[in-house]
Amino acid sequence: MDKQLSPVSPILLVDDEEAWLHSFSLTLRSVGLSNIRCCADSRKVMEILASEEVGVIVLDLTMPHLSGETLLPEIVREHPQIPVIIITGLDLVDTAVQCMKLGAFDYYTKVSEETRLIAGVQRAVDLSRLRQENDLLKEHFLKDKLDHPEAFSRIATHNKGMRSIFQYMESIANTSEPVLISGETGVGKELIAQALHALSKRKGEFVPLNAAGLDDTMFADTLFGHKKGAFTGADQTRRGLIEQATGGTLFLDEIGDLSLLSQTKLLRLLQEREYLPLGSDLPKRTDCRMIFATHQNLQEMQTEGTFRKDLYYRLHAHRIHIPPLRERLDDLPLLVDLFFEEGAARLNKKKPAFPKELISLLGTYDFPGNIRELQNMIFDAVSTHKNRTLSMDSFKDYLRLRRPHLDGEVKKVPQTQTPFSDLPQLPSIKEASYLLVLEALNRANGNQTIAAEMLGITRQALNWRLKQADREI
Template structure:
């Protein structure tokens, strides 16, 4: 199979008329579907599908030796996963219904027009890939093992939520459909995109672009390039990022900020796999896989009209959501250790040890900037580090006034819900309420008084005095 062959497994064309086979083959190859097998004898089909994995079958209904209906029934019984598109010269409702009953994916009448056949084949290819991915997901449901854990080596985690994300990525990585990656700022969306690219086994490049702030012309020029003379200063033709991602992956970050006009162009590009460079009326084709990401809620973007409905549903074929760091606080020790090693190498210092009170301190922090914020925090601490033991004060200062429960996270600028007080039949005394808060702070901090004091917004000395009075 050549590097530019699509799809990975062939499409089987079955018709006893050689000119019909040639016509179907040319029409598909003209539109980028180049991996085909011609079969002029229907009796050979069982042998072919037994020896070769086939993506889709285009099957003529009326052939000598074996009828299309009989062959369709056999295929549906032995290979129900393969979509079969029936092609016939008989335009009868009863025949169409019978074919569908026997398991046909679609029914086309000769003479078949390209604009009828191509969408049918494209849909069949998508269904075939989705069936394959669903099968992989079903297998993953019964095991926690990853087939390619090395693809996720750059993502530091041991959390079950992230393991589930990895399993899903393995299942959908080799498909052609877009993948929508969501999650707050700093959770590692680009790292997941890179992992999907590695898992896809694509030989082309991983090309990334942040589309936030790009107007329509700049978006078109950046992605699709321009022809010579397309605008003032365009002295020569320039390829866009889509061409650079040929045979690889194109990652569009912050897709939620894309303008409405650019969304239309992106939608057409995803549906047809064709694009027009600025100033050109010649369409170009691509086989690049498209991954997109946003830190915004895509459902809210659609509801508010910021994201087109048709583009939203096109992008949501596969959806990967990454949890924020506050939902995977068990990973904080792993991440802290990793970033300390990274920072030590950059500052050419020995990797320090740290006081264990840092862990409950960080676990009670909301982390609006997620993993990226933790990394910045560690590098800041390491920049001024001199002794063997890493100073806790740097972390206390970074999170001061921003602490909260990881079970009930709140924004970095705290706002408290006071309705709980209205629901009490009797108010506790100030002394009892204070004692309860102190007890809860100690529980959340693992009985570390300095961290508990930070949770309560008081000094460790003040907390110590209060404990002595209780």
Template structure:
């Protein structure tokens, strides 16, 4: 059960025997539950639930004076459907157990109950409660089409519907104690999304970020867990790791897909047990920290890199946030261009240059393998070379057309025999091929003839003549 759920929700034990109530209370407290309340009169249960909405679990005896447990179970389900009820009774009767389950009981335990089984049942009940609460919050956020924390993602410049939906989902899971896996290509802004999730989480601690790519086992353990004096050669004093620094806050680990198998085991144990051992210490520390991780790799596929454990992947993707690449949200380009031109000009202490009207069309024709980060560096270079008037597109065109050539080469087969016609049943005529090629160039350039001409390797006047000839042929 998540630590934060133990703090948010309380348990009410209902039984007419004081010794049983005290046994339940001590067992649950020893198991990490807090504020376990007891009640020896079934008639008081509904008023207690009315007065304390933090009570989300009731341990209920069936055989009690004044008010029987089965009728009380029905009343709780009718008036407080958000409360989970576990029946604990000496009545070992299958028909009664079936009736209680039909009436909404989460489980039916027969006295005497072993402590291990009681704790296991309570933890499962809280996990169920947590998932129900989280699903309600997620449904409310997504269906309402509004956000309670619109400033959390101020650093992300976008108007993309896909990104706005992502923000709603992130807000819905922000308060969850479970891990979040943030995926997306290099340069899409994974750390910005992590910052937004932390800002909405309500956690009082800080956000601590670390890139774990390339860390060996000792460096990883020392960085995250810290060490005790004398733990290894050179450990002349105690050191708190990043988990301690991020206590009550959030730890963001980037490039998680590059962890070695041994380090994946360490991370899995941290997520499962929520505790860790500083190097050289025999005493565990509780990890009261939210874990966010990010990767550009597809962890479900073995792409020839470090293999990723299935159990760790499923543990991490309790909440999965995928950030779409820039090429799939081209509607953001005008906003991003204005943002980066102003930002770059301020950094270089220059006046913000005016952008040529064809700039956005030119950028729209490019796939941006480096995503937002590549766009930023492209515009930074152009503004750095700017001397006045309209922004020159020379450096931007060089990068884009160089990128087109590189992408084309990357997609070619080694034997050089493939082409766009390889899988065609029939070949187009030269006339048809010319028309299709021009139409495709215009489509990719957003009908910008200058850019389309560059794609085709001809001048803009030559393209204009082709279009006029084509128009006359169609008349």
């Protein structure tokens, strides 16, 4: 079938003259428009449109049972996205004008030049394809709703970037091609994989495997299984995880840690959909959907030769990149509240209230451990708190340990990496100090206590610097 047409969007030819249907079908096929559906009984047209996706309709005006003039307004009303070309044996201007008013895309007589008629069909095909592409864009990326929000119930977010990712996930839910999920440690890659599994509605299990720390033999044994007697200690046959994932989803995390030999085995699995259990000469086939994840930069690894180039490109059928928490700080209030509730429930405590300044304080931290780090930080605070309102001291202590400059330590930075490297003229010490205070206040949403913590000074010292600057201004 020609690439210009989608196989699910044929050209529907409607005419009671079967000889013309056959002749015009051959004409269209000769120019590469081969996805054609013919209908000689006009009474079946609406039934066809209700059950099949049609791209373009070529409709004869004069037919027994239901004329084209009767069908046209009904088609336009029920299926306005389908271009309709009217053809007739009579060259009547008034009829042509009336058809165009009723919504016809174009009008031709059967005695028209064949090239004109073909050109008209091709224009209608192009219009139909553009409309379909536009609908897909709206459906997957532009609409502000999800078709299956329940699949994402375990992922707490109202971030627009994450919402776009969810919409993309819905669009690829039923594909059998591999999916690669990338993102820093702790962003929730396994939750994304589980959501994809839920969206696919596969009846089999979701089977996870973390490849970190697995050598070649352990990787093959865990993934593919082994036969009895395959090696010393193999006293019985063992099913691998890939077999357990039959009809479901296999999630392989940290694939960047795989050795080149293990990568070769994985590539064969992806290409052939076959694998060999250890000790077996008979390959087994798999129908599971495979999802992979990594926190490493696979592009850099394949450039360096530590990750197979062919596997790298094979994994890129569908790619999902999860942004780090520092790029979705608008989710902080939602996540903090959720983790306080979860932490209190696990520790059998009442959920504590927390000061509003906590969100501003946490917003000044870059969270290298992402959501997992935030969760652990809050669970630790909940486990030690005793008062009605949670103290921020444990959070301040945590951040102070990870920002040594707050205790007076100055980190030496190479000159080429300083914030002033690109400035044609350096600010004075007073100017630089004032600008640094302003930036800290901006990041702390105006909270002087948090801004002072960031700068490693007391609130009184920060306030004094602001007053000094006001006097000088």
